[in-house]
C-alpha cells in the first residue's frame with residue numbers, strides 16, 4: 001500500500017481560525033495524567049504543550065507523592081495530586097507521560113480505558129498495555145477515539161519483538177499496531193509514521209536530530225490532545241501534531257538551535273509556527 005507524505009497544505013487548515021465571539025469553552029478541556037516520582041516534568045511538558053496549542057483549559061493529574069500544586073512557570077495550568085481513583089476528566093485525556101508502572105498507575109489506566117472520551121496513550125501507558133493483557137483487551141474494545149504514540153522501544157514492547165525489528169520495517173510495525181489495538185498510531189522517530197485504524201499510512205518528513213532530546217514525546221502527546229479537544233478528527237489530529245512538532249524543531253534548527261534543543265523551546269516554537277499558519 002502506498003504511503004502518502006504529510007504536507008503543510010494538508011494539515012494547516014485542520015485547525016479553523018477562531019471567530020470573533022469565541023470563548024474558552026469552545027476549545028475543549030484536556031486532562032493529562034502522569035508525573036510519577038521524579039518524572040513530574042513529563043506531565044508538565046505535555047500539559048504546557050496542550051495549553052500552548054490552544055486547548056480551552058488544561059488540568060494535570062500527578063501521581064508523585066511530592067507533586068507540586070501549582071506550575072509557577074505556567075500558572076494557567078490546574079494541578080491535582082491523584083492519590084486514589086481517576087478524577088472526572090474533561091473532553092480529552094492524555095495518559096502515561098512519566099506515569100511509571102506502579103499498581104496505582106495500572107488502576108488509573110484501567111479506568112481511563114473505560115472512558116467514553118478520546119484518549120492519547122503515551123510512554124508508560126503503552127508499557128502497561130504491553131505488560132497486561134486485560135488492559136490490551138480493554139484498549140481493543142474501546143469505541144471512543146484513541147491515539148497511541150509509541151517510540152520504537154515502546155512499539156517493540158507492544159508487539160513483543162525487538163526494537164531492531166520495528167526499525168527494519170516501520171510501516172509494517174505502525175500498521176500492525178493500529179490493526180492490533182484498533183487505534184490511530186503515531187510511530188515516532190526520525191520520519192515518524194501515522195497509521196489510521198484501518199492501516200492507512202502517512203509519513204512525516206519534518207523534524208531533525210536536534211529533537212533527540214528528553215521530553216519531546218511528552219510535548220507531542222499534549223499537542224495531539226489539544227487538537228482533539230478542539231474538534232480535529234483523530235487521525236488528522238495525529239498528522240497535524242506530528243507535522244507541526246517536526247516543523248517547530250526545524251524552525252529552531254534554522255535559528256541555530258540544534259544541539260541542546262529543549263522540549264520547552266520546541267513548544268514555544270510550535271505555537272509560533274501554528275500562529276504563522278493561521279495568519280496566512
Ligand SMILES: NC(=O)C1=CN([C@@H]2O[C@H](COP(=O)(O)OP(=O)(O)OC[C@H]3O[C@@H](n4cnc5c(N)ncnc54)[C@H](O)[C@@H]3O)[C@@H](O)[C@H]2O)[C@@H](O)CC1
Pocket residue numbers: 038039040041042043096097098099100123124151152153154163188189190214215216217218
Ligand atoms: N522530565 C521528565 O520527567 C521526563 C520524563 N520522561 C518519561 O520517562 C519515562 C521513560 O521514557 P524513556 O523513553 O526515556 O525510556 P524508555 O526506557 O521507554 O525508552 C528508551 C529506549 O527506547 C528505545 N528507543 C526510543 N526511541 C528510539 C528511536 N527513535 N529509535 C530507536 N530506539 C528508540 C531505545 O532503546 C531507548 O533506550 C516515560 O514515562 C517518559 O514520559 C521522558 O519523557 C524524559 C523527560
Ligand SMILES: Nc1ncnc2c1ncn2[C@@H]1O[C@H](COP(=O)(O)OP(=O)(O)O)[C@@H](O)[C@H]1O
Pocket residue numbers: 123151188189190191192206207208209210211212213214215216217218219220245246
Ligand atoms: N532524529 C530525529 N528526527 C526527527 N524527529 C525526531 C528525531 N529524534 C527524535 N525525534 C522526535 O522527538 C520525539 C521523541 O519522543 P520520545 O522518544 O517519546 O521522547 P521522550 O520520552 O523523551 O519524550 C518524537 O516525536 C520523535 O519523532
